[in-house]
Each structure stands twice: as C-alpha cells, then as structure tokens.
Amino acid sequence: MKKRNFLKTSAIAASSVFIPKSLMSYEQSSKKLRTAHIGVGGMGFEDLNAISSHKNVEIVGLCDVDSEALVKSKLRFPNVKTYKDYRVMLNELSDKIDAVIVSTPDHTHAPAALMAMKKNKAVYCQKPLAHNVSEVREMRKIAEEKNLITQMGIQVHSFYDYKLATLLIQSGIVGRVSRVIAWSPKNWGYDGQNPKGVDPVPSNLDWNLWLGTAEKRPFKEKIYHPGNWRKLVDFGCGTLGDMGVHIFDTPYNALALDVPKRIRNKCRKPNGFGYPESNKVTYVFPGTSFTTEELEWIWYDGKGAPYSQKELRLPNKDKLPLQGAMFIGEKGRLLLPHFMQSPKLIVNGTYQKIDIKHYDPKGDLGPKLNDYKRDAPKHYHQFIDACLGIDKVSAPFSYSARLTETILLGVIAGRFPNKTLHWDSKKAQFKELEANVFLKGVERSF
Numbered sequence: 001m002k003k004r005n006f007l008k009t010s011a012i013a014a015s016s017v018f019i020p021k022s023l024m025s026y027e028q029s030s031k032k033l034r035t036a037h038i039g040v041g042g043m044g045f046e047d048l049n050a051i052s053s054h055k056n057v058e059i060v061g062l063c064d065v066d067s068e069a070l071v072k073s074k075l076r077f078p079n080v081k082t083y084k085d086y087r088v089m090l091n092e093l094s095d096k097i098d099a100v101i102v103s104t105p106d107h108t109h110a111p112a113a114l115m116a117m118k119k120n121k122a123v124y125c126q127k128p129l130a131h132n133v134s135e136v137r138e139m140r141k142i143a144e145e146k147n148l149i150t151q152m153g154i155q156v157h158s159f160y161d162y163k164l165a166t167l168l169i170q171s172g173i174v175g176r177v178s179r180v181i182a183w184s185p186k187n188w189g190y191d192g193q194n195p196k197g198v199d200p201v202p203s204n205l206d207w208n209l210w211l212g213t214a215e216k217r218p219f220k221e222k223i224y225h226p227g228n229w230r231k232l233v234d235f236g237c238g239t240l241g242d243m244g245v246h247i248f249d250t251p252y253n254a255l256a257l258d259v260p261k262r263i264r265n266k267c268r269k270p271n272g273f274g275y276p277e278s279n280k281v282t283y284v285f286p287g288t289s290f291t292t293e294e295l296e297w298i299w300y301d302g303k304g305a306p307y308s309q310k311e312l313r314l315p316n317k318d319k320l321p322l323q324g325a326m327f328i329g330e331k332g333r334l335l336l337p338h339f340m341q342s343p344k345l346i347v348n349g350t351y352q353k354i355d356i357k358h359y360d361p362k363g364d365l366g367p368k369l370n371d372y373k374r375d376a377p378k379h380y381h382q383f384i385d386a387c388l389g390i391d392k393v394s395a396p397f398s399y400s401a402r403l404t405e406t407i408l409l410g411v412i413a414g415r416f417p418n419k420t421l422h423w424d425s426k427k428a429q430f431k432e433l434e435a436n437v438f439l440k441g442v443e444r445s446f
C-alpha cells in the first residue's frame with residue numbers, strides 16, 4: 001500500500017497515528033501539491049522551474065521584492081497571484097498552499113521559512129539553511145516538533161556520483177577515515193570599504209523588504225542586490241556558505257558526522273563588513289563508526305587547490321580537480337571531484353578500479369545519468385513526492401541544520417583568525433565567550 005493511502009487509512013483506524021502536518025494539509029486540499037515561492041529571481045527562478053516540472057504541482061503564489069523578477073516569473077505563470085511581501089502572501093494564501101519554497105538571500109531564509117513552518121507548511125529552503133546558528137536550531141526544532149516535510153536546496157545531494165561516494169565510504173573502501181580535505185577556488189570575500197553615501201533605490205526594488213530583519217542602511221548599487229550580498233557578513237555566509245555547503249555535503253553525510261568540537265580559521269583580520277577572501281578552516285569532529293576516534297577536516301577556499309598537501313598528490317602527477325574533497329582512510333584515499341565526476345580510489349599511489357556491482361549489486365543507486373539539467377530536478381521532485389507521501393526526503397532540516405551549523409561555526413571562527421574555538425553542542429555555546437555574540441543575528445521589525 002502506498003504510504004499516502006496507508007496514512008489515510010491508519011489515521012481513521014487509530015487516532016494516535018501521527019500524520020505530518022504538511023501531509024494532512026495536502027490530503028485535505030487538492031490532488032496537487034500547491035506551492036508558494038519566495039524569491040523568484042536568480043536561483044529562485046531555477047527552483048520555480050524545477051518544482052513546476054513535477055506533474056503534481058500547482059504554483060499558487062509568487063513573491064519577490066524586485067518587480068523585475070516577478071514580471072519574469074509572471075510571464076511563465078500568467079495566472080498566478082504575485083506579492084512583494086512574503087508575510088502578506090503567507091497570510092493571504094495560508095489555506096490555499098501546502099508547501100513553500102524559499103530562495104531569497106541567506107539572511108531571509110529563516111524569517112520566511114519559520115513563518116511558513118509555523119503555518120504547518122512543508123518547506124524547501126535554499127542552502128545554507130540560515131544565516132546564524134540560533135536560526136538553524138530553531139528551524140530544525142520546529143520541523144521536528146511539527147513533523148513537517150523539509151528539504152534543503154543542495155540538489156547535487158541526489159546525484160549519482162555523490163550517492164556512490166557515500167556508499168563506497170560507508171562500505172569501508174578506504175577503511176576508517178581520519179581526515180577529509182576539501183577545497184574550492186571560489187572567493188565570496190570582500191575587503192573593500194563599508195560603502196559611504198547613498199544611491200537612489202531602483203524603482204523595481206523594495207529596499208526595506210529586501211533588508212527584512214537586517215539592520216536598516218542606505219542602498220548602494222552593486223554592493224548588495226542581486227547576488228553580492230554573499231560577500232557581506234550581515235547577509236550571506238561567504239564562500240563557506242556558497243560552495244562549501246555543496247562540497248561538505250557528501251563527506252559530512254557519508255561519515256555520519258555531527259557538529260565539530262573544535263574549529264580554527266586561518267584568514268585575514270575581520271573588517272566587520274565583508275568576509276575574508278580566503279579561508280583555511282580546520283575542524284575536529286567527534287569520531288563515528290566510519291572514522292577514526294576523531295576526524296580532522298580541512299577546508300580551503302579563495303585560492304587554488306592546495307597542491308602542496310602530500311595527501312592531495314595524485315597518481316601520474318594528475319592535476320587536482322578545481323573543487324572537490326579527498327577522504328583519507330586507513331587503506332587508501334577516495335577523491336570526489338565537484339561535480340558530476342566519478343569518485344576515484346587511490347591505494348599506494350595508484351588508481352584502483354572500483355567494481356561498482358560489488359557495492360551496488362541491485363543497482364539501487366539508479367542510472368548514472370550525469371546530465372545536470374536532467375538530474376537537478378530529482379532533489380526537488382523527491383521533496384514533492386515526500387509531501388505526497390510516496391518518497392522520503394534525503395536532506396531534511398534534521399540533517400541540513402547540522403551541516404549548516406558546521407559551516408556557520410567555520411564562518412564565526414573567521415572573526416577570530418587562527419584561534420581555536422571550542423564548541424559545546426549541547427549548550428549551543430562556545431567556551432570562548434566572546435564568540436557567542438555571533439550565534440544570533442539582528443531581528444529588526446520591518
């Protein structure tokens with residue numbers, strides 16, 4: 001029996017059965033999952049296309065603070081109601097939607113997603129889950145308390161090569177892993193001046209709504225919107241929050257890690273405005289059944305790959321992929337390039353053939369497609385199918401909140417260059433009291 005029907009029948013049979021609230025709302029409403037989208041420019045437009053490519057979806061609401069983004073999405077969905085304030089949309093459409101897609105800059109993820117979750121909506125939220133640790137923990141708590149279906153937007157999580165790498169590591173192909181080294185040459189840092197003066201706000205943009213809960217400030221062209229907010233401490237999460245989340249995901253998942261206990265970031269002095277142009281973050285995680293007693297994890301961004309590291313030398317003097325991760329285990333190394341390339345096993349300085357049939361005899365991983373356009377919707381469709389009760393999400397907030405917290409702890413360590421911070425996950429506090437002030441953000445009423 002399909003899970004949906006099972007839930008329906010058992011709910012009638014036994015009132016104690018706990019049905020996810022988001023599922024209940026779907027059950028009572030319509031044959032289609034009805035979605036509302038917050039942020040439909042940039043990645044939000046991709047998200048809208050991927051979600052709407054599922055045959056059981058009805059797009060009900062579109063929201064953006066930039067009217068140009070709204071016009072573009074309205075051309076695609078002419079009959080859908082549009083809004084510039086997500087609070088108005090969520091209140092007005094509360095009874096007409098089952099799920100909410102959040103694709104705004106990072107600082108708005110939590111305020112928008114939390115409002116939707118408080119209304120018992122399923123939420124697909126772009127990565128990183130939120131802008132600070134306190135928000136991430138609240139999102140996870142509410143999702144779990146209400147048993148809501150949630151998914152973070154790390155679409156490559158559902159790609160073949162990442163699932164294969166997870167399976168290989170968990171099958172012990174390199175034995176217990178003692179170190180992970182991960183890297184990206186991207187640079188979402190900014191060491192320029194905190195801008196002075198003010199530019200006229202473009203007529204298409206509602207600047208107050210864009211700022212949302214962040215502190216009020218004058219608008220400046222090319223500094224914040226679109227996209228450049230990533231570089232700025234009040235809005236984005238730098239390169240860690242941009243590429244880091246994607247590249248961290250597979251090792252983090254494969255090694256079943258929880259949050260780290262020690263974090264150190266080697267980077268330039270903070271300027272209070274933009275993130276460092278390069279970070280070397282060293283994490284120490286408590287061990288798991290797939291690691292040695294402790295796991296050391298090193299992340300490099302901003303510069304090219306750290307070729308000088310002995311553990312990153314490849315057979316035949318091959319060049320390291322531009323971005324990726326290396327698992328270093330007792331029996332060898334596994335290289336996972338980012339992205340859409342097969343993992344490579346290296347033992348005693350030579351590549352070894354991986355007999356995939358041995359690890360995946362029934363072909364559970366599915367076909368090796370590796371076509372981004374064709375594969376990317378899988379992660380979104382998985383979310384929709386989970387809301388419809390016929391699949392399970394693979395990056396729910398219970399998982400992605402921990403992954404994001406790990407990223408954010410590295411970001412906070414960038415405020416204290418070269419200093420080791422000690423994280424007490426139970427208390428959600430650093431031993432270094434001066435770092436605790438960065439766990440929470442501003443909550444301006446707007």
Ligand SMILES: NC(=O)c1ccc[n+]([C@@H]2O[C@H](COP(=O)([O-])OP(=O)(O)OC[C@H]3O[C@@H](n4cnc5c(N)ncnc54)[C@H](O)[C@@H]3O)[C@@H](O)[C@H]2O)c1
Pocket residue numbers: 038039040041042043044063064065066069084086103104105106108126127128153154155209210212225226227228241242
């Ligand atoms: N998963 C991926 O591969 C991937 C790729 C790119 C971006 N992202 C994520 O998507 C999010 C958006 O990034 P982007 O590059 O599209 O940024 P962007 O600045 O280009 O676009 C953000 C959009 O959201 C709108 N917006 C801003 N505040 C809003 C609000 N309060 N309410 C409604 N709309 C609002 C903006 O007007 C704009 O249209 C980020 O969290 C980013 O990390 C994910």
